[in-house]
Amino acid sequence: MxxxxxxxxxxxxxxxxxxxxxxxxxxxxxxxxxxxxxxxxxxxxxxxxxxxxxxxxxxxxxxxxxxxxxxxxxxxxxxxxxxxxxxxxxxxxxxxxxxxxxxxxxxxxxxxxxxxxxxxxxxxxxxxxxxxxxxxxxxxxxxxxxxxxxxxxxxxxxxxxxxxxxxxxxxxxxxxxxxxxxxxxxxxxxEAQAWVDDFTLRAAETGKAIKAKIGENATVTVFETDNKDFYVFGNNWARGTELLYQAMGLSMQEKVKKDALGPGYYTLSPEVLSQYAGDYVVLSRSSASDNAIMKTAAWTNVPAVKNKRVIEIDTEASSYSDPTTLEYLLDIFKKGFLGS
Structure with a gap:
């Protein structure tokens, strides 16, 4: 025109x-x-x-x-x-x-x-x-x-x-x-349905392998920080939540279920992080942010942090739930949980 x-x-x-x-x-x-x-x-x-x-x-x-x-x-x-x-x-x-x-x-x-x-x-x-x-x-x-x-x-x-x-x-x-x-x-x-069928199968198989390694009842919590606030996520707010909880069937910590499952996310003060942290933590944060908040006692005292059970993901690359993003996160979670 x-x-x-x-x-x-x-x-x-x-x-x-x-x-x-x-x-x-x-x-x-x-x-x-x-x-x-x-x-x-x-x-x-x-x-x-x-x-x-x-x-x-x-x-x-x-x-x-x-x-x-x-x-x-x-x-x-x-x-x-x-x-x-x-x-x-x-x-x-x-x-x-x-x-x-x-x-x-x-x-x-x-x-x-x-x-x-x-x-x-x-x-x-x-x-x-x-x-x-x-x-x-x-x-x-x-x-x-x-x-x-x-x-x-x-x-x-x-x-x-x-x-x-x-x-x-x-x-x-x-x-x-x-x-x-x-x-x-x-x-x-x-093409879309073929990907859905294949991904669903592969994600479920990965979930079984993860539960076999960490335990059927082991819990996983997804946190995000922007260096001012912390957020915890339910099962459908990107950051791999659909993959972890829906596709893989991993377990969510009870306090997260109560506060974040309905609205999708819940804002936290750093002081209560340990109350929401599961046995394993997936941490979403920007690759451009500094690490100051990760050095505070509120974070370092989280049991999963002490036990080195934290998997980090890049917020900018994890805020969708399309095939490209899900395949990217599936690979990260395989390596993070299974070491392969």
């Missing part, structure tokens, strides 16, 4: 959609709220204060199958109703679920800033523009044939004027069903 036309088209589009337009659900974006660690987008596309689905996530009844339609399009049954989308989209703007798209080899032309910051996707996103739901003119210039957005985002009606827009509500589907849905959307359902 010629650049001179863009402002005119944008102005017309905004005028047409202005009446009755209200901001969508103002829940936090995938990057998380000001007071919460980035979630899973999703996860975790990271999740902020979006309501976590907890252990009932897999019962969500969101998007269904895609039915063939003429003119190289398919009718995708989204959670908001049928959407006519390209059978094989070539220019995707992923405001959410971009890691799922990348994992299936989809072609992104626009991506959210959090996925762009993730070191697992750096090479795969070279030349891809960083956009948000507010960058309407920039998105128009990218000429997308498909936009993937979150139900909490603003400007959904305006995005739909630019290109077919499919909306997902974080947590409505579990992490495996979400990948299959992205597969349906991209015309790659078989």
């Amino acid at each position: 010629k650049k001179a036309v863009v402002p005119i088209l944008l102005a017309l589009m905004l005028a047409l959609s202005a009446c009755g337009n209200k901001a969508a659900n103002e829940g936090a974006s995938n990057a998380g709220s000001a007071n919460a660690p980035a979630g899973n987008g999703a996860a975790n596309e990271a999740t902020g204060t979006n309501a976590a689905a907890g252990s009932n996530a897999s019962s969500g009844n969101a998007a269904g199958s895609a039915a063939e339609a003429p003119s190289g399009t398919v009718t995708y049954q989204s959670e908001n109703g049928p959407v006519e989308v390209p059978a094989h989209p070539q220019r995707i703007v992923g405001l959410t679920n971009a890691p799922n798209v990348v994992s299936l080899g989809g072609t992104l032309v626009g991506v959210d800033e959090w996925t762009n910051k993730n070191p697992l996707f750096t090479d795969k996103l070279k030349g891809v523009q960083i956009v948000s739901e507010n960058d309407l003119e920039k998105i128009i210039e990218l000429q997308p044939d498909l936009i993937i957005a979150g139900s909490y985002m603003k400007n959904l009606d305006k995005l739909k004027e630019i290109a077919p827009t499919v909306v997902y509500t974080w947590g409505k589907l579990d992490y495996l069903k979400q990948q299959v849905e992205i597969g349906k959307l991209l015309g790659k359902e078989k």
Whole structure:
């Protein structure tokens, strides 16, 4: 689209959609709220204060199958109703679920800033523009044939004027069903389902091997620190939580179940870390942060720390639950728990 036309088209589009337009659900974006660690987008596309689905996530009844339609399009049954989308989209703007798209080899032309910051996707996103739901003119210039957005985002009606827009509500589907849905959307359902079947089997086998080594009842706790606060996570807030607790079937410490399983995460003061720490600890922290908090008595007195049962993961590379991230974490946990 010629650049001179863009402002005119944008102005017309905004005028047409202005009446009755209200901001969508103002829940936090995938990057998380000001007071919460980035979630899973999703996860975790990271999740902020979006309501976590907890252990009932897999019962969500969101998007269904895609039915063939003429003119190289398919009718995708989204959670908001049928959407006519390209059978094989070539220019995707992923405001959410971009890691799922990348994992299936989809072609992104626009991506959210959090996925762009993730070191697992750096090479795969070279030349891809960083956009948000507010960058309407920039998105128009990218000429997308498909936009993937979150139900909490603003400007959904305006995005739909630019290109077919499919909306997902974080947590409505579990992490495996979400990948299959992205597969349906991209015309790659078989590939997505094949990965799910294979990964589920491999993760379960790894979980059995880990429990055989550390004990059936040994507990694992996932902490995160940003050098100011500590967080503890439930079973669906990225950082490998879906993998550890759902896929591998490892046990969660009782106090973590009580405080973090429902909301997804729980903020802790350093003084109570030992009360939430399991026999083993997975610690998520930024590779760019300093180590000062790791030298405090509050941390060094945690039994798992004393016993050298801590597995560290990089927060920036662990805040999603897509295939690329899960395969990366599966390898880390194999080495951390099994030494291989």
